[in-house]
Structure formats: C-alpha cells, structure tokens
Amino acid sequence: MTGPKKTVTMMSASGILGYGFPEASLEAALARKPDMIGVDGGSSDPGPHYLGSGKTLNSRLAMKRDLSLLLRGAIRNGIPMMVGTCGGAGGKPHLEACADIIREVAREHGLSFRMALIHAEQDAAFIVEQLEAGKVRPLNNAPQIGAEDIRGAERIVGMMGPEPYRAALAAGAQVILGGRGTDPAPWVALAMHHGLPPAPAWYAGKMLECACNAAIPKKHDCLLVTVGEDFVEAEPLNPELRCTPLSVAVQALHENASPVIRHEPGGIVDSTDCRIEAVTERIVRITGMRWKPMPYSIKLEGARMVGYSAIAIAATRDPGLIGQIDSFLDFVRGSTATKVTALGISPADYQLVIRAYGRDGVMGAWEPHAELAPVELALIAEVVAKNQETANAALSLARVTLLHSDFPGRMCREGNMAFPFSPSDIERGAIYEFMLQHVVEIEDPLRMFPISYEDVGASA
Amino acid sequence: MTRLKDIAKACKSKNAGPFHITLDIMFDQPALFERVRASGVVSAELIARLYGVPVGEVLFTEYPPALAWKATIPRRIASGAVGDTDVYGAQQHAPLLDIEIPD
Numbered sequence: 001m002t003g004p005k006k007t008v009t010m011m012s013a014s015g016i017l018g019y020g021f022p023e024a025s026l027e028a029a030l031a032r033k034p035d036m037i038g039v040d041g042g043s044s045d046p047g048p049h050y051l052g053s054g055k056t057l058n059s060r061l062a063m064k065r066d067l068s069l070l071l072r073g074a075i076r077n078g079i080p081m082m083v084g085t086c087g088g089a090g091g092k093p094h095l096e097a098c099a100d101i102i103r104e105v106a107r108e109h110g111l112s113f114r115m116a117l118i119h120a121e122q123d124a125a126f127i128v129e130q131l132e133a134g135k136v137r138p139l140n141n142a143p144q145i146g147a148e149d150i151r152g153a154e155r156i157v158g159m160m161g162p163e164p165y166r167a168a169l170a171a172g173a174q175v176i177l178g179g180r181g182t183d184p185a186p187w188v189a190l191a192m193h194h195g196l197p198p199a200p201a202w203y204a205g206k207m208l209e210c211a212c213n214a215a216i217p218k219k220h221d222c223l224l225v226t227v228g229e230d231f232v233e234a235e236p237l238n239p240e241l242r243c244t245p246l247s248v249a250v251q252a253l254h255e256n257a258s259p260v261i262r263h264e265p266g267g268i269v270d271s272t273d274c275r276i277e278a279v280t281e282r283i284v285r286i287t288g289m290r291w292k293p294m295p296y297s298i299k300l301e302g303a304r305m306v307g308y309s310a311i312a313i314a315a316t317r318d319p320g321l322i323g324q325i326d327s328f329l330d331f332v333r334g335s336t337a338t339k340v341t342a343l344g345i346s347p348a349d350y351q352l353v354i355r356a357y358g359r360d361g362v363m364g365a366w367e368p369h370a371e372l373a374p375v376e377l378a379l380i381a382e383v384v385a386k387n388q389e390t391a392n393a394a395l396s397l398a399r400v401t402l403l404h405s406d407f408p409g410r411m412c413r414e415g416n417m418a419f420p421f422s423p424s425d426i427e428r429g430a431i432y433e434f435m436l437q438h439v440v441e442i443e444d445p446l447r448m449f450p451i452s453y454e455d456v457g458a459s460a
Numbered sequence: 461m462t463r464l465k466d467i468a469k470a471c472k473s474k475n476a477g478p479f480h481i482t483l484d485i486m487f488d489q490p491a492l493f494e495r496v497r498a499s500g501v502v503s504a505e506l507i508a509r510l511y512g513v514p515v516g517e518v519l520f521t522e523y524p525p526a527l528a529w530k531a532t533i534p535r536r537i538a539s540g541a542v543g544d545t546d547v548y549g550a551q552q553h554a555p556l557l558d559i560e561i562p563d
Contacts, residue, residue: 045547047478048539049540140479140534141517245525249523250486253486256482259526351543368510434538434541437478
C-alpha cells in the first residue's frame, strides 16, 4: 500500500479496448509518469449477442495490438495497468480471452508481473438464492423475475464497483483484468488506493472511461486526468485535441439517464454544483462534485437465448407496390402463415418480423414521417424460431411469398422484389435478449467477484 | 418559426442501458440556448408527445453547463431483442430536428 498522495495522475487509452489509439499519445502519457494506465473494455450498447454468445466485441487482433502497447508501457514504467469489462461483456469467456492475450504478449516480450483476474460471471444458484431472500430488486419499471428466469439465462454478470480492483492492487497485482464492472471502476480504485476521496475519484473515472470523448475534435485517443482532494483536471495527450469546459460538460451527457446524477455501487455521484473551468486552452479543471453513500448494491446484466434467426434482404422499386405496402405485407404475413402451418409448424413456434427500410425501418412506431412515399423500399424479413431448421423453413416461405404474391394493379408479373444476394436467405444462428434490469443488495462489495492471481512470465 | 435542426449544435440519441434511450439537445452558443430556454418549448411534455410515451416516463433534465437538455425514455423494444430496429439507439433523434422555436 502506497502512502497518501496529494494528487494522482491516470491515463485512459481509448473508449473501448480494441478501438485503437495513437502510439505517440501513449508515449506522451508515459513521459508524464502517470500512476496507472488503463482502458475500459466493454459496454452493453452493442446488444445482447456478446454476453449471450461469449464472443468478444472487438477482434483478438485489435485487442492484442492495444494490450501489447499498454502492457509493455506499464511494465517498463513499473506502474499498474488495468482493464475494465474485458472482452466487451465481461463474462468468463471474455475475461479469459483477454488474459490469454496478456500471457501471449508477456511470452513474446519476455515480461514478468503479477496478474489479477477479477471474475464477474454469476452462478445462477447464487442469484436465485438472493432472489428468494428478497435481495434482488427491479430498477425503473423492470418486470418481476422468477427463479426460472434466472436459471434460464445463458449468462449473468454483476457490474463490480472499484473495491475488487482495490483489493487486487493491495495484493500487489500490477496487471488487473476485470470482468463486467461499472465503467469508471479501475480509475476510481487507483485514486482511492492512494487515499483520495470518492467524489473526485468517481468524477475522474467517469471522464476516463470514454477517454477522449471528453475532448474535441472527437476521436479515439488517450486522455490524462489528474485527481486531487477536491478537483479533477483533464487533458488530452494528442496536441491536436483540446478539452474545453463545454466538451467536458458534454461528456457528462454521454450514455447517462441523467447528466448530473449517476448511480454507482455504494452511492451516487452528484455533479449538480460542479464548476467546470478552463486552465489553459487544452486543460479543464472541475470542482464541486459530491459523493453520497447509499446501501451497497450491484447491478446485474443477463442474456437469454430467444431462438434461432434467419433473414432475407429484398427491395422493391415498384411505385404501385410501395403505394400499398401495408396491405401487401399483411397479405404476405397471412399467406406465409398458411404455408408454414402446412409444413406442420405451429404459429407459436416462430415469429416473422418484416422491417421496411425507406419508410420506418429505423424508427418503427416513433417515425414521424412514415406517410412519405419513397422511390424504393428495402425489406428485411426475419424469422426467429426455436431451432434453425424451422427458422430457415419459415423464412424460405416468407421470401417466396414476398417475391410472388399478387396485388391490385400489379405490373411486375415476374417478381415483386430485387434480391441483392444469392443465397438470399442468411442464417444468423442463436440470438439473445437482455433480461435483467435489476440490482442485488449485498453488503460485501467483494462477495460476488472472486479474484484469482497468477505470476505471469515467472521463470518456470 | 425556426426549427431546432437549424440552430442546435447537436440533436442525438443513444442507449442509456439496454432498456432506455436518452435524447440530447445541445447548443454551442449560450445566447441561442437561452433563447430556446426562454421559449419554454423544450420540455418533458414535448418529448412525451413526440415519442408517444407517457410524460411520467420521461426523465427530463435541463443542463446549462453543457447548454443542453437531456430526456431519457423507455425503449419500445429492449436493445437487440427480436423486432428491435436500432441496437445502439443512435438514430432515434429525428423527431427532435423539427421542433419549432418561435422567432
């Protein structure tokens, strides 16, 4: 444990591990002798597929490039390197994928260090136990869930706070890879490890998790943040970028429900009364943030498999068809259902979803101009069914029904649709959905996040 | 009448978790922000009407440090679930563009 420090300087490489960053910015950061370098690795934004399937969001090649530079920089300078929400979703396979890269880089470059892996994937039986003890609470208007929902999940992760990272630092780990966590966690942990109070530590963590999202012009680049007892200062490392009071204030809007109140494990970060001032034309200082402790809780994320999907993409350029597309699609749905039933497939066993791009494909019911008639209209027909064979069979009938159904005034008698691909029908495999918007109340911040340690590169 | 798209710096949307979408209206000139603020047009009620959600489900915050308003509403369909059209929620801002501000 290091003694208390007046200020701590921390670097974040980019918004997400694998997005890339300029090597010169990392070197500029290291020249400033920061107390740690790190990067956040995840988000739920790309959807439920990654948590459900166990695949990583970014490619192994891209993650290895970033991790190799960060790891070598950290070891050379004797400072900690931390990665939050490894592999995009922070489950066991995602954490293991990043750990595997770290071991490989260490081997290739002859590096040795102590590594901590913080596990965030939750045992269904443990969550069911908490549910039955009344410790699992829905957020907002999330639906009630039962033990069967939990047992039916493909994967559940808890979003750790900074405490497991602090424990790993205290145990002497230099490289710390985390499973799913709240994005600011690694930097909050480092600042608090050095004795700084939670309010500026959390504010700094929130800035750092998205790196140069807090600077202009916007690009994937490294951010340096200095934290003191009562202030945070942010500075981009690329001389072409600037932090301004406005760019920093704008970052507070990013991906939050509220720009001023942020719920985190164990408390609330309140920036209602923050002052945001320019120190130079590239450096911004923020003061006045507050931390309000709350009973400790951990947010859960879960994904369940909903079936197997197949899609076909088609488009029409026929004004007669576009002018009556709603009644035509109703007919296609009805006719497809009849043909699918004839295969012995129950209507309960599949769903057909047709999106009309050029009309309301992007916004659905929220589209304010759905009545405008486009010149061409793209349709994506999707079937989701309990197995791939059923999905393929139903989609194939939906596709031919789109192509060859009659409609009043039809002139295009050889087919209604332009298909850009052969094969037209594309299997998407298993698909997932998010199924938890809940927190579990738990007194011990470490309880759900076991840490394993290993000496990487030690002479064996 | 002036439309928001002609005077705002940004009108954007993004996921705030898998079950909510957050809408941001941002200015880069304090005078323009104050003019729109004084008009009282941008409100939780307006967002509720534009998106067809109950006003009680709109979390609405005026945020002067960023010359911005933020509104967070429940998604029609959870991110990436069957029938979703916008996994990142990044293209749900269009109704904001045509908000009319009295001259």
